[in-house]
Amino acid sequence: MSKLFVLYEHSAGFALFRVSEFEELAAFLPQVEESVTDLQRFNSVVTLISFQPFKSAVLALENINAISEGILPEDLNLFLEGALPKRKKRNKCTLGVLDPKLGAAISEALEIPCSHTGVVPEVLRGIRHHFHSLIKGLTLKACSVAQLGLGHSYSRARVKFNVHRVDNMIIQSIALLDQLDKDINTFSMRIREWYSYHFPELVSIVPDNHLYAKCAEYIKDRKSLTAESLEPLTEIIGDSEKAQAVLDASKMSMGMDISPVDLINIQMFAVRVVALGTYRKQISHYLHTKMSSVAPNLTTLVGDQVGARLISKAGSLTSLAKYPASTLQILGAEKALFRALKTRSKTPKYGLLYHSTFIGRAGLKNKGRISRYLANKCSIASRIDCFSENQTTIFGEKLRQQVEDRLKFYETGDIPAKNIDVMKQAIDEVALASQEQVDDEEPKKKKKKKKKNKQEVEAMEE
Numbered sequence: 333m334s335k336l337f338v339l340y341e342h343s344a345g346f347a348l349f350r351v352s353e354f355e356e357l358a359a360f361l362p363q364v365e366e367s368v369t370d371l372q373r374f375n376s377v378v379t380l381i382s383f384q385p386f387k388s389a390v391l392a393l394e395n396i397n398a399i400s401e402g403i404l405p406e407d408l409n410l411f412l413e414g415a416l417p418k419r420k421k422r423n424k425c426t427l428g429v430l431d432p433k434l435g436a437a438i439s440e441a442l443e444i445p446c447s448h449t450g451v452v453p454e455v456l457r458g459i460r461h462h463f464h465s466l467i468k469g470l471t472l473k474a475c476s477v478a479q480l481g482l483g484h485s486y487s488r489a490r491v492k493f494n495v496h497r498v499d500n501m502i503i504q505s506i507a508l509l510d511q512l513d514k515d516i517n518t519f520s521m522r523i524r525e526w527y528s529y530h531f532p533e534l535v536s537i538v539p540d541n542h543l544y545a546k547c548a549e550y551i552k553d554r555k556s557l558t559a560e561s562l563e564p565l566t567e568i569i570g571d572s573e574k575a576q577a578v579l580d581a582s583k584m585s586m587g588m589d590i591s592p593v594d595l596i597n598i599q600m601f602a603v604r605v606v607a608l609g610t611y612r613k614q615i616s617h618y619l620h621t622k623m624s625s626v627a628p629n630l631t632t633l634v635g636d637q638v639g640a641r642l643i644s645k646a647g648s649l650t651s652l653a654k655y656p657a658s659t660l661q662i663l664g665a666e667k668a669l670f671r672a673l674k675t676r677s678k679t680p681k682y683g684l685l686y687h688s689t690f691i692g693r694a695g696l697k698n699k700g701r702i703s704r705y706l707a708n709k710c711s712i713a714s715r716i717d718c719f720s721e722n723q724t725t726i727f728g729e730k731l732r733q734q735v736e737d738r739l740k741f742y743e744t745g746d747i748p749a750k751n752i753d754v755m756k757q758a759i760d761e762v763a764l765a766s767q768e769q770v771d772d773e774e775p776k777k778k779k780k781k782k783k784k785n786k787q788e789v790e791a792m793e794e
Contacts (some may be wrong), residue, residue: 337381337416338428338452339438340459341399343392343482344470345385346408347463348415349378351428351455356659371465373457382415383467392478400486402433404441411441428452445641499628505619505632506640512612516541519605523548527598530554530590533581537574542609547578547601550597554582625723629713632728633735634688634706641684642710653711653718660714661685661707685710692736698742705738722766730758 336351384407387391390556391407398405418427419667429435432454435446448463465474482569527548528535538544546568557565558577565575589597623636627649630639645663646652647694652660662669664683672679681700682691685707694702716727737748 335417336447336451337425338378338455338459339412340456341408341430342394342475343386343396343478343644344462344467344475345383346411347383347459347467348381348412349377349455349459349466350381351451352376357558369458369461371462374462375381375466378455378466380466382411384411388504389481389485392482393408393489396482396486397489399431399434402431404434404437412438416442416444421472424754426769428455430691440610456536456761489646498622499643499650500620502622502626502640503644503647505615506637506644509615509619511637512608512615516605516612519601519608520545523598523602523605526552526601528587530587530595531582531585532587532620533585534578537568537577537581540681542606543569545605545609549599549606551578551582552599553590553592554585554587557582566649618728627714627717628723628725629717629728630710632725633709633713633732634685634690638687641687641713645684649714649718653715655712657704657708660711661703672732675700682707690739694739694742698739700741702735702739706735707734722762724762724765727755727758 338351340349352412383634386395395407396403399408412427416422416427422442425444427435427438427446427530428451429438429446429448431449435448438444439446441442442541459466464470464475495725523545524535524541529550530547530552534544534547537549543703547565550564550568552562559579562572562575562579563737564571569575569578620631620636623631623639625645627639630642630754633639634642642660642663643649643652646655655663662680662683663685665680666683668680682703688706690702690706691699696710713728713731734748734751735755737746738788740746
């Protein structure tokens with residue numbers, strides 16, 4: 333008759349239980365489920381064999397990190413080796429675990445069959461429910477404190493070692509940039525409509541939204557403009573002729589007079605719109621620097637905004653790198669794809685890649701071909717960015733040149749270089765650049781060593 337042992341990993345330590353009448357319990361699973369909530373009935377099913385508490389919070393975090401990755405930690409290995417029967421008798425035993433990956437690691441190391449199905453999940457559910465009662469000296473409050481502390485430590489560790497942590501910033505930045513574009517456009521139309529009651533001619537002279545809001549903020553009452561206002565207006569607009577046109581239009585404007593209170597409110601709103609426009613430029617610059625550090629080759633190939641949208645749509649740079657080129661090509665055109673499949677019409681040629689300059693420069697016949705080629709190069713660039721240790725833009729520059737050559741090939745028929753030759757050249761350039769960097773760092777290290785030696789000699793002399 334086989335014996336069933338159950339391993340339970342708690343924030344306080346490791347515990348090993350023996351389940352009585354294992355084969356009978358497996359046959360009467362509904363009765364086991366009912367007995368889980370009743371401590372007296374559950375005590376007759378489960379017996380504590382051994383409990384090993386964690387000596388410190390650091391040790392608990394190390395063990396839980398290893399278990400979450402399906403690795404058998406040394407502490408757990410020693411604990412099971414001492415608590416389980418001897419190796420000769422383990423063939424007649426079964427160890428119940430919650431994680432199948434951990435079970436595979438345990439069975440390989442300790443030569444004991446592991447199970448995570450059948451009655452095991454229900455028994456573990458009962459142990460989790462009554463754990464503070466099954467261990468002597470452990471209270472419910474101590475259990476909750478240990479779980480809370482380890483949970484916070486584990487979460488901090490996972491966030492720290494999360495490979496997508498920089499991708500999250502890019503995803504949020506591009507989402508904020510899109511939202512700001514919509515809001516600035518809406519607010520600019522509002523201020524145009526509002527201020528046009530007083531100065532309708534300004535719209536035709538200054539069509540740019542950001543400059544219009546700046547002009548409205550500065551001008552306020554059009555009657556207050558004088559010849560002295562020409563220089564500040566020129567600084568705002570950046571064109572002396574347009575500034576003079578604004579000054580001339582203010583003298584013979586058809587707009588209505590507005591009270592000072594209304595002008596103050598218009599000015600306050602214009603200040604907000606200008607501030608939003610300035611903030612949008614800052615976010616755009618931040619996104620550019622972030623993309624240059626996270627995905628330099630993809631940024632060099634298609635630009636920071638298109639690259640950021642691809643990463644955002646995929647969910648992370650790693651997910652984008654795992655996509656085939658055919659998926660990357662239509663990323664962002666999922667509705668059109670499924671509609672085409674449903675109606676059996678032509679599938680879309682491009683999604684987010686349409687915003688790339690290469691698609692716009694290609695002829696009508698070649699748009700689909702260049703889109704497929706560009707998706708292939710984007711796939712290569714994203715994989716290089718994701719899995720390479722040293723960040724460089726050399727591959728991105730070579731890939732961009734390949735797309736340029738392919739565009740020329742469609743127009744003139746000039747045969748471009750083969751991909752394998754271009755990649756070999758790029759690898760050689762990367763190796764040369766890394767060697768030069770190492771050579772530059774060596775003299776600095778020697779200088780530091782000389783300074784340290786001098787300081788040691790001086791200290792000895794003193």
